[in-house]
Amino acid sequence: MTPQISIERLMASVHELGAIGARDGGGVCRLALTDADKAGRDWFVKSLHALNCEVFIDAIGNIWGIRAGRTEDAPVMIGSHIDTVATGGLYDGALGVLAGLEVIAALNASETETDLPVAVAAFTNEEGARFAPDMMGSGVHQGALDLDEMLSTRATSGDALVGEELRRIDYAGQDLPITPSAYLELHIEQGPVLETEGLKIGAVTGVQGIHWTEFTVRGQTNHAGTTPMSLRRDAGQVGFAIARLADEMAQELGEPQVATVGVFEVSPCLVNVVPDRARLTVDMRNTDGDILTSATDRLLSQAQQIAEAAECTLDIRPLARFAPVVFDDALVTRVETAAQNRQLPVKRMPSGAGHDAQMFAPNCPTAMIFVPSNKGLSHNINEHTDATDIEAGAQVLLDVVLDLTGGLK
Amino acid sequence: MTPQISIERLMASVHELGAIGARDGGGVCRLALTDADKAGRDWFVKSLHALNCEVFIDAIGNIWGIRAGRTEDAPVMIGSHIDTVATGGLYDGALGVLAGLEVIAALNASETETDLPVAVAAFTNEEGARFAPDMMGSGVHQGALDLDEMLSTRATSGDALVGEELRRIDYAGQDLPITPSAYLELHIEQGPVLETEGLKIGAVTGVQGIHWTEFTVRGQTNHAGTTPMSLRRDAGQVGFAIARLADEMAQELGEPQVATVGVFEVSPCLVNVVPDRARLTVDMRNTDGDILTSATDRLLSQAQQIAEAAECTLDIRPLARFAPVVFDDALVTRVETAAQNRQLPVKRMPSGAGHDAQMFAPNCPTAMIFVPSNKGLSHNINEHTDATDIEAGAQVLLDVVLDLTGGLK
Known part of the structure; x- marks a missing residue:
């Protein structure tokens, strides 16, 4: 019997887990290592046991279950968080973990044996909403972050340490290194591309590199009426010009380059006073690290010229410089092919957001599967993906798992 | 004997009045109709009496003294406030009143008789810092503002009414209409033009028209990583483009057009979120009402196009629309000529800020004399004008008064 995704069973899981930490008015709040997170973890562990998986908990609180294969080789791992x-939806992260459970349920129901074991993982604190940095569990798991440093990380609110909270909720396990033979993650796109283009599956090629830069411009306050244009040192206008330049550069470079000016402040912020200070941030992303670096360099040097021409001073502070992550091309192609085999409209696309998968990419063949996000909404209680799209994504995941594990060979 | 300005006497007055309401750390706080204002008024009335002037106090609390002329014709009035x-300097307003006193002192000392009487006035609440609108006393005096409405105006802080405060400090007089034969006001420039151009006197041609407009842009928040440029409705970028447009239009129109974006806010104001809302103000000024109106119209219509192209909505709210005030050309020329006769570098220039003089301009020949402001600073405890520049300005004022009143004929 060919294993099949049961969308009814999968959606039942979505709603069961979604009820844990459900917010009044909709959405979910399961901040990392809180009581709600513990309840979600307990539910996941119970589900893994019910599927006859062996359950492991490591020192940073990651949970995974393994369904044995015919061999004891490294498993194919399906993971997410x-x-x-605080105002999350039902799908961000959860869908990847639940689709992993569903893959195992489908293998069990069809009594399918695989050569390689299959693991399903939920990683600690992917969001970074309560403890920084984000992708903490997968980062420690894959050696990119230091365990002891992470255990002594204090919550942004100041109320607790990661290590204390892990012990409190009883999820402080032991060091358990594991390098899977491959890593797969199903995730909602969290963006509008698939929906806009009428596609069902994104074969994710990697994660964009991210450069965050803060610009602080200082000029001179002046009276808006008595100061001719030629005698001004208008920090606001320098800021506006840098903001426009970032946008124009991204438009000019074309996809996948993006640039966002999310923060902009002027002071003193009065109608009739020329601002003496402006602060803005530019978030630039690209899958091509060289293009991204050269775009950032160009932005910084042109910003400096704009400030100098206006006799303003400019402080430039790099807030983040993350190189792009490239997923395994052969594995991305397997995802793409699996979608095509099911007549699902698919495209190769980068991820604009960070995911646990990027921590695995340097160490084992890694790929992700995106399904559409309604209106591109995420980190929002109205986050939604149609059940038929979830079914398609989970089926592609199952197909690739069977392909990789030698199931049905 | 020819009347002469005594800069020693004038600077002694500047420091005597400046001591009333002096702030710890420098500067002056004589908010309208407070105890400090009353003390300043008492000092002014005492000074007028000492110069043998007849003193009048009208229903809005304006104070003026009149030095009799050979005729009983309408006086030439010298006024300011x-x-x-709250953090004022020694010169804004006060200099004009004190220079008026000094003109009378010089006429007295030289025993000069004039055909026309000379009046020196201090108008109530020019600043508008405690009660809105500004130029309240001169506005009521010249019939541009309604007396009863102004008397029942509540302080911005909510603590008192104009009428109550006038009675409390004993400056509620009676309705005393007066139309001078001409109105003159010496004032610090409050801007950097004279200092920058090495000039000593500004022959003020009028007050710029002022258009204040608030733009509120609404788009859609989106994830900075997952939303391609082409699928954004970025309210921030629409705001930046409008802000740049205002500046570019002013640069292109040339002096005296100015445009200032003083207020700019985005929300949610997060590094990695495309803003769904931006609010900005544009302050545009010009001495030519037609050019100003057409510039504002063009800004509004192009702003609308920018918003539409970005699929954002735009709310436009006019906050202020004041037509330019044009001073009497012949009187401006007399100021210019008086400066030239004393070898003082002079230029005709508009005022970028509002002054009591603009209330007189529709009703009698009116002009102003500007003296340089150090670094263009005003409304600032470091406001400063050199004594030699004050002397030059006061001398020009005296010369024009003699010219107009038939003194020394």
Whole structure:
């Protein structure tokens, strides 16, 4: 019997887990290592046991279950996270973990044996909403972050340490290194591309590199009426010009380059006073690290010229410089092919957001599967993906798992 | 004997009045109709009496003294104000009143008789810092503002009414209409033009028209990583483009057009979120009402196009629309000529800020004399004008008064 995704069973899981930490008025709040997160973890562990998986908990609180294969080779791992932001939806992270459970349920129901074991993982604190940095569990798991440093990380609110909270909720396990033979993650796109283009599956090629830069411009306050244009040192206008430049550069470079000016402040912020200070941030992303670096360099040097021409001073502070992550091309192609085999409209696309998968990419063949997000909404209680799209994504995940594990060979 | 300005006497007055309401750390706080304002008014009335002037107090609390002429014709009036903003300097307003006193002192000392009487006035609440609108006393005096409405105006802080405060400090007089034969006001420039151009006197041609407009842009929040440029409705970028447009239009129109974006806010104001809302103000000024109106119209219509192209909505709210005030050309020329006769570098220039003089301009020949402001600073405890520049300005004022009143004929 060919294993099949049961969308009824999968959606039942979505709603069962979604009821844990449900917010009044909709959405979910399962901030990492809170009581709600513990309840979600307990539910996940119970579900793994019910599927006859062996359950492991490591020193940073990651949970995974393994369904044995015919061999004891490294498993194919399906992972994501079940922590959420404070006003999260039902799908961000949870869907990847639940689709993993569903893959195992489908293998069990069809009594399918695989050569390689299959693991399903939920990683600690992917969101970074309560403890920084984000992708903490997968980062420690794959050696990108230091365990002891992470255990002594204090909550942004100041109320607790990661290590204390892990012990409190009884999820402080032991060091358990594991390198899977491959890593797969199903996730909602969290963006509008698939929906806009009428596609059902994104074969994710990697994660964009991210450069965050803060610009602080200082000029001179002046009376808006008595100061001719030629005698001004208008920090606001320098800021506006840098903001426009970032946008124009991204438009000019074309996809996948993006640039966002999310923060902009002027002071003194009065109608009839020329501002003496402006502060803005530019978030630039690209899958091509060289293009991204050269775009950032160009922005910084042109911003400096704009400030100098206006006789303003400019402080430039790099807030983040993350290189792009490239997923395994052969594995991305397997995802793409699996979608095509099911007549699902698919495209190769980068991820604009960070995911646990990027921590695995340097160490084992890694790929992700995106399904559409309604209106591109995420980190929002109205986050939604149609059940038929979830079914398609989970089926592609199952197909690739069977392909990789030698199931049905 | 030819009347002469005594700069020693004038600077002694500047420091005597400046001591009333002096702030710890420098500068002056004589907010309208406070105890400090009353003390300043008492000092002014005492000074007028000492110069043998007849003193009048009208229903809105304006104070003027009249030095009799050979005729009983309408006087030449010299006016300004002695109220200040909360962190005011020694010169804004006060200099015009004190220079008027000094003109009378010089006429007295030289025993000069004039055909026309000379009046020196201090108008109530020019600053508008405690009660809105500003230029209240001169506005009521010249019939542009309604007396009863102004008397029942509540302080911005809510603590008192104009009428109550006038009675409390004993400056509620009676309705005393007066139309001078001409109105003159010496004032610090409050801007950097004279200092920058090495000039000593500004022959003020009028007050710029002022258009204040608030723009509120609404788009859609989106994830900075997952939303391609083409699928954004970025309210921030629409705001930046409008802000740049205002500046570019002013640069392109050339002097005296100015445009200032003083207020700019985005929300949610997060590094990695495309803003769904931006609010900005544009302050545009020009001495030519037609050019100003057409510039504002063009800004509004192009702003609308920018918003539409970005699929954002735009709310436009006019906050202020004041037509330019044009001073009497012949009187401006007399100021210019008086400066030239004393080899003082002079230029005709508009005022970027509002002054009591603009209330007189529709009703009698009116002009103003500007003297340089150090670094263009005003409404600032470091406001400063050199004594030699004050002397030059007061001398020009005296020369024009003699010219107009038939003194020394």
